[in-house]
Amino acid sequence: MQKIMNQVKDKQKNITSPTPVLAAGYLGPGLRPDHDADWQEDLLPLNVDDLVLEIVGQPMRRAGRFIKMVCCGALICLKKIPSDLLKNKKIGIFLSTGLGNVDEILPFITQVFKHDGGFPSPNQFANSVSNAAAFFLSRICAINGVVLTVSQEELSFESALWLAQSYLAAGEIDCALVGGCDVFTPTADDYRQRMDLRPDNSRTLFMGEGSSWFLLGKNDAGKIGDILPVLLDCGDNGLPVLSAGENILWECSEIISSTGGQNKHRILLPGFRLSRFDASFWIENGWFVEDYLPCCGIHPTAAAFGLVRAMLGPGNGCYVHYNCHTSGRRAIVAAVKS
Amino acid sequence: MTKSNICIRGWGAVTTLGWSAEESAGNLIAGRVHPAAACLSPHLINSNYRAFEIPYSGGSLDKARLMLNSVLDEAIKRAGLTAAEIAESCLLVGTTGGLFIRNEYEFTETVRCNPQKETPAIACRNRGPGEVSDWIVRKFGIKGIAMTFSMACVSSSHALVVAAGLLEQGKIKRAIVVGYEPLLNLTLHGFASLLLYDDDQCRPFCKRRSGMQIGESAAAVIMEQDVPIICRAGNTDKEKPPAANKHVYKFKGGYLHNDNASLTSAGVDGVLVCSVIGQTLRKAGVPLQDIVAIKAHGTGTQDNDLSEGRGLWKLFGEKLPPVISLKGAIGHSLGAAGAVETAVWLSCCEKGIIPRSFGFTEIDPEIGFAPSQVNTPAACGAYLFTYFGFGGTCTSYLIIKE
Numbered sequence: 001m002q003k004i005m006n007q008v009k010d011k012q013k014n015i016t017s018p019t020p021v022l023a024a025g026y027l028g029p030g031l032r033p034d035h036d037a038d039w040q041e042d043l044l045p046l047n048v049d050d051l052v053l054e055i056v057g058q059p060m061r062r063a064g065r066f067i068k069m070v071c072c073g074a075l076i077c078l079k080k081i082p083s084d085l086l087k088n089k090k091i092g093i094f095l096s097t098g099l100g101n102v103d104e105i106l107p108f109i110t111q112v113f114k115h116d117g118g119f120p121s122p123n124q125f126a127n128s129v130s131n132a133a134a135f136f137l138s139r140i141c142a143i144n145g146v147v148l149t150v151s152q153e154e155l156s157f158e159s160a161l162w163l164a165q166s167y168l169a170a171g172e173i174d175c176a177l178v179g180g181c182d183v184f185t186p187t188a189d190d191y192r193q194r195m196d197l198r199p200d201n202s203r204t205l206f207m208g209e210g211s212s213w214f215l216l217g218k219n220d221a222g223k224i225g226d227i228l229p230v231l232l233d234c235g236d237n238g239l240p241v242l243s244a245g246e247n248i249l250w251e252c253s254e255i256i257s258s259t260g261g262q263n264k265h266r267i268l269l270p271g272f273r274l275s276r277f278d279a280s281f282w283i284e285n286g287w288f289v290e291d292y293l294p295c296c297g298i299h300p301t302a303a304a305f306g307l308v309r310a311m312l313g314p315g316n317g318c319y320v321h322y323n324c325h326t327s328g329r330r331a332i333v334a335a336v337k338s
Numbered sequence: 339m340t341k342s343n344i345c346i347r348g349w350g351a352v353t354t355l356g357w358s359a360e361e362s363a364g365n366l367i368a369g370r371v372h373p374a375a376a377c378l379s380p381h382l383i384n385s386n387y388r389a390f391e392i393p394y395s396g397g398s399l400d401k402a403r404l405m406l407n408s409v410l411d412e413a414i415k416r417a418g419l420t421a422a423e424i425a426e427s428c429l430l431v432g433t434t435g436g437l438f439i440r441n442e443y444e445f446t447e448t449v450r451c452n453p454q455k456e457t458p459a460i461a462c463r464n465r466g467p468g469e470v471s472d473w474i475v476r477k478f479g480i481k482g483i484a485m486t487f488s489m490a491c492v493s494s495s496h497a498l499v500v501a502a503g504l505l506e507q508g509k510i511k512r513a514i515v516v517g518y519e520p521l522l523n524l525t526l527h528g529f530a531s532l533l534l535y536d537d538d539q540c541r542p543f544c545k546r547r548s549g550m551q552i553g554e555s556a557a558a559v560i561m562e563q564d565v566p567i568i569c570r571a572g573n574t575d576k577e578k579p580p581a582a583n584k585h586v587y588k589f590k591g592g593y594l595h596n597d598n599a600s601l602t603s604a605g606v607d608g609v610l611v612c613s614v615i616g617q618t619l620r621k622a623g624v625p626l627q628d629i630v631a632i633k634a635h636g637t638g639t640q641d642n643d644l645s646e647g648r649g650l651w652k653l654f655g656e657k658l659p660p661v662i663s664l665k666g667a668i669g670h671s672l673g674a675a676g677a678v679e680t681a682v683w684l685s686c687c688e689k690g691i692i693p694r695s696f697g698f699t700e701i702d703p704e705i706g707f708a709p710s711q712v713n714t715p716a717a718c719g720a721y722l723f724t725y726f727g728f729g730g731t732c733t734s735y736l737i738i739k740e
Contacts, residue, residue: 093596097466098465098466098468099465099466100466100467100488102462105438105462105524106460106462108524108527108528109441109442109460109462109523109524110459110460112383112523112524112527113383113445113457113460113523120527120528120531121531122528122531122532122533125524125527125528125529125531125532126528126532126728128524128528129434129488129489129490129728129729130467130488130489130490131488131489131490131727131728131729131731132728132729134489134596134729135596135598135728135729135730138596138598138730139598142598143596143598144595144596144597144598145595145596146594146595146596147596147729147731148487148489148496148500148594149487149488149489150485150486150487150488151436151466151467151468151486151487151488152468152471152484152485152486153465153466153468153469153472155468156468159483159485162483163485163500166503166504166507166509167503169507170503170506170507172503185462190461190462190463193461193463194462194463194464194465194466195465196465232483233481234475234481234482300466325472327472327475327476329475329484
C-alpha cells in the first residue's frame with residue numbers, strides 16, 4: 001500500500017498549486033446558456049443563429065456552426081467578468097476539440113467529390129481549419145498573443161487545460177480562456193463511428209454537443225473555485241490488479257486528499273468511456289455521483305461541459321472528472337468550488 | 339524555471355527529395371530537385387493539380403504509416419534513444435489533415451470497386467487530428483503526455499515552441515515533435531478555391547510568383563533539456579557531441595503569436611513579421627547581426643511573401659543575411675512544415691551547407707531582395723526560422739549550431 005501511495009505521489013511531484021477559476025460558462029445541445037435545457041438527439045443540431053445575435057450581438061454570416069458555438073460558449077464565460085478587470089492582461093486562448101469543424105469539412109469535401117463538378121466554397125475551406133474558430137474568437141474578444149487549438153480525441157479538453165496551467169505557471173499569460181467544443185453533425189451513427197464508440201468501450205447514451213469554457217487566472221481575487229493540476233497519464237500506473245472501479249476510486253481519493261478537501265463532499269463526474277460504470281459502488285464508498293452526460297450527450301469534449309456545469313451548479317464540494325481513452329490513457333481533473 | 343538549454347538530439351524526415359532527412363538534404367544540396375507534378379495516388383481525383391508527391395507504389399494508407407515509421411525511426415536512431423527513454427518521452431504532433439486520408443481513400447475505393455452503384459455520400463469517419471498521435475504512441479510505446487495541435491500551417495512549428503516551453507519548465511523530460519501532412523483532395527481543392535495555388539511552379543519571393551504548391555511530407559524532431567554529451571555508440575570523449583551528430587543544435591527564443599487582423603495573411607506591411615522576429619531575438623538574447631541565415635516561410639503566395647519579405651527587410655535592412663525558402667523544392671507541407679523544414683535544414687547543416695532557394699527568377703521591387711541562389715557554408719551560429727499561417731498565427735525561433 002505504501003508503494004502505491006508513493007507511486008501516486010511521485011506522479012504529482014512536479015505539480016504546481018491549484019489554478020483559480022475566475023469565470024465559467026457552458027452551452028449544451030439545447031442552446032440555453034448555463035442551463036440544462038431539454039433536447040432530443042433526433043432534432044439536433046438546433047439553429048444557433050438567434051443565440052449568436054443574443055450573445056455576440058451581431059450575426060456571424062461567414063462562420064459555420066462550429067465557429068458560432070465556440071464563440072457563443074466562450075463569450076458566455078467571458079462576459080461574466082467586467083472588461084476593466086481584463087484590461088492590459090495577457091490572455092491566452094486554449095481551444096480544444098476532438099473533431100473540429102466537421103460541419104464545414106463535410107459539405108466542402110462533398111462538393112469536391114461530385115462527379116458532375118461541384119462548387120467547393122473557399123469560405124468553407126478557410127473555416128474548416130480547426131484554428132479558424134480560435135481566430136474568430138480572438139477577434140471578437142480582441143485577444144492577441146497565445147492562441148492554441150488542441151485536438152486529442154476524448155482527452156482534448158484535459159490536454160488543453162493542462163497546457164493552460166503550464167502557461168499560467170510559466171508567467172507567459174495572466175489569464176487563460178480554456179474551452180472544449182464539439183458539434184453534432186449527422187448522422188448519429190457516423191458520429192459514433194467517428195468517435196470509435198462501442199458498447200464495450202463507452203456508455204450507452206445519446207450523441208450530443210457542447211461549448212464549455214473556463215477563464216483561469218493566477219490569483220484568488222474574485223475566484224469561484226480552483227482547478228487542481230490536471231493528471232494525464234498512460235494508464236500504466238503499476239497499481240496492483242484491482243477492479244477498474246477500485247483503481248479509479250483510489251486515484252480520485254488520493255487527489256482529494258492532496259487538496260486537503262477530505263471534509264468536503266466528494267463528487268465523481270464520470271466520463272463517457274467508463275463503460276462499466278457502477279454508481280452504487282461509488283456511493284457505498286462515500287462519494288456522490290453527478291452524471292452530467294445525459295445533459296449534454298456524448299461528444300469528445302464533454303469533460304468541459306461536466307466540469308463547468310459542476311463549477312456553476314448549486315452544490316459544494318470537490319469534483320473529480322475521470323475519463324480515459326481506448327488506448328488506456330487517462331485524464332483526471334479535480335475542481336474545488338469556493 | 340530552469341535556464342534554457344534545449345538541445346535537438348535527433349530528427350528525421352520524409353519528403354519528395356527522399357525517405358530520410360539525410361537523403362532529402364543531400365538531394366537538396368546537389369540540386370536534384372524535381373518540380374511539382376500531376377499526382378498519382380489513387381485517392382486523388384484531380385490530376386490537374388500539381389503537387390510534391392512522395393512516390394510510392396502501395397496504398398495511400400500504407401504510405402501514411404510508412405512515412406510516420408520512417409521519420410520516427412530515423413530520429414530515434416540519430417538521438418540514440420533507448421526503449422526506456424522513448425517510453426518516458428512526450429509526443430507533440432502538428433497536423434492539419436491528420437488521418438483524413440482514410441476518408442478519402444475509403445470513398446474513392448468504394449466508388450472504384452462499385453462502378454455501377456450510385457456514388458455514396460462521403461463520410462467523415464476518421465477520429466480527428468488526434469488519431470495520428472494515438473497511432474504513434476501505440477506503435478512506439480510512448481508513455482508520456484501526447485498532444486496534437488491542429489492549426490493549419492503552424493501546427494508543428496507551434497508544437498516545437500510549446501515543447502521547448504514545457505522542457506524549460508521541467509514539465510516534461512523529452513519531447514518528440516512530429517509533423518505529418520498527406521496529400522488530400524480537401525487541401526488541394528481548398529487552396530485552389532482560395533486562388534492560392536500556382537499551377538506552374540512555386541516561386542518564393544519571386545516577382546512572378548502566384549501561389550503555393552502543396553508538398554506531402556512528415557518529420558520528427560527530438561528535443562531535450564541539458565542533453566548529456568556522453569557516450570553514444572562508442573564515443574568515450576565527454577566533450578564531443580553524440581556520435582550521430584557532428585554538432586550540437588540548441589533551440590532558443592521560441593515565440594508564438596496570434597494576430598486577429600486577418601484570417602489568411604499576416605499583414606502586407608511587414609510590421610507584424612518584424613515584431614514577431616524581434617520578440618524571438620529578444621527572448622533568445624541574440625543580436626540581429628548574429629543571424630547566419632534565415633529559413634523563411636516563403637510560400638510563393640502574393641501576400642505571404644510580401645508581408646514576410648517586407649518584415650525581414652524592415653528588421654535587417656541592408657544587412658539581411660541569406661534568406662532561404664524550402665518550399666520551392668519540397669512544397670508547402672502545411673501542418674508539417676515546422677518539423678519538416680527544421681529536420682531537413684538540420685541535415686543540411688550537418689553536411690556543412692545551407693541550401694539555396696528554388697523557384698526564384700526575378701526580384702520583386704515590393705520586396706526588395708532575392709532569396710539565396712547559391713549554396714553557402716553552414717557556419718556555426720544562429721539560424722532564424724519563421725512560419726505564418728491561417729488564423730493569423732505566427733511562429734518564430736532560433737536554432738543555434740555549435
